Amino acid sequence: MDTERIVRTFVEYYEERGHRRINGSTLLPEPGDPVLFTSAGMHPLTPYLEGRPHPLGRRLVNVQRCLRTTDLDEVGDGTHLTVFEMLGTWSLGDYEGSRSLDWAHRLLTEGLGVDPGLLHATVFGGDEQVGPDTESRRLWQERGVPVEPTVDDNWWSNGPVGPCGPDSEIFLWSGGTPPRSTPTGDDRWVEVWNHVMMRHRRLDDGRLVPLPQRNVDTGLGLERLATLLQGKSSVFECDLFEPWRRLLPVLWPLDEPSFRVVCDHLRSAVVVVGDGVRPSNTGQGYVLRRLVRRLLTVLWRDDPSRGLGDLPEELVTHTLDHFRQDGDPGLSGLVRRLLVDEERRFRRLLERGRNVLARPRFRGPLGEEDFHYLHDTHGLPRELVTSLRKGGFPDTGGVRTLRS
DSSP: OOHHHHHHHHHHHHHTTTOEEOOOOOSSOOTTOSSSSOOSTTGGGHHHHTTOOOTTOSEEEEEEEEEOGGGGGGBTBSSOOSEEEEEEEEESSSSOHHHHHHHHHHIIIIISOOOGGGEEEEEEOOOSSSOOOHHHHHHHHHTTOOEEEESGGGEEESSSSEEEEEEEEEEEEOSSSSOOSOTTTOTTEEEEEEEEEEEEEEOTTSOEEEEEEEEEEEEEEHHHHHHHHTTOSSGGGSGGGHHHHHHHHHHSOOOHHHHHHHHHHHHHHHHHHHTTOOOOSSHHHHHHHHHHHHHHHHHTTTOTTOOGGGOOHHHHHHHHHHTTOTTSTTHHHHHHHHHHHHHHHHHHHHHHHHHHHTSGGGSSOOOHHHHHHHHHHHOOOHHHHHHHHTTOSOOOOSOOOOOO
16 A cells, blocks of 8 residues: 555545644744744644634644654664654544544554554653543453553653653554564564643643643654555665665665664755755754764765765655645756755865864864864864864765766
């Protein structure tokens, strides 16, 4: 089952159960929001989870693109992506968690064809403030799904304060053997769907108070689910990455870990630019700059002559189309030009960094005053200085241009 069919099946299933589809927001939160990027499907809906009436009603469904910088260091394994899509459903003070879990079980097993024997669930086991989630545990037991209670792993919040609550997570077995152990005991259990019973608000002092309504907020990782349904061993092998698998190794022969990092960061950079972000030294623009520099560092490790000007246009257009950013016919060309311009800046920065660090003053151990001077005077970040001194960047040999 390809990803487009998964999305259609998911959305139609919940529309048949009274949910109204809302348009997925961009990666950019509303002005004044303290977070840089939307990291969860519920983020744009926070005011409605806190009690404001939603214009489309109390049952909602959507497809939301998300970006998580916290996962950058994990990219390269089989399940993590920087930019991904979350299929989400919401009950804004309507039905309870047991109904949400029942529908989820039926969709997975009947609508998407998942073998019930490959499912496992976890539930909140209770702590000093909130009791155990016996309702969710009873539902899973009635459905014959093994269930494991935990504490920290089954409490969801979007930050230290704000809406939160116990959750029940659904896992699929990805091993080549019959299922064994539990999700906390074997990492071949892959989490795909989280159902949060969002009933509380955490205050600054750590206390919990009830929200005005009892909500259910769910998030299903599209790429992870597609990978498992298609029998693949990593998200980079599901159908969404077919053009990348076909075109990138021909252009740049890379080992598998390097391919995954380059593929993820390039794809993420395209989506971030598509949502209107431009490279800079602060905020959202710095996240974009960091993505580009990380992928270039990997790309140049074996061959410094490689350049983003050679990136096939098909990969850019495919990504923009999938994330529904294809309204502007000139956007693909703009993305490619911005990437090449950012590569040019990075090459020049590396050249300047080598020249500065070759001075006698910087040949010995560096102190905090040296790092501050290098950053403030020459624009050289600490991590770049450290890498250059360790020989982490090859000489990239000047500036390249966009291939016509």
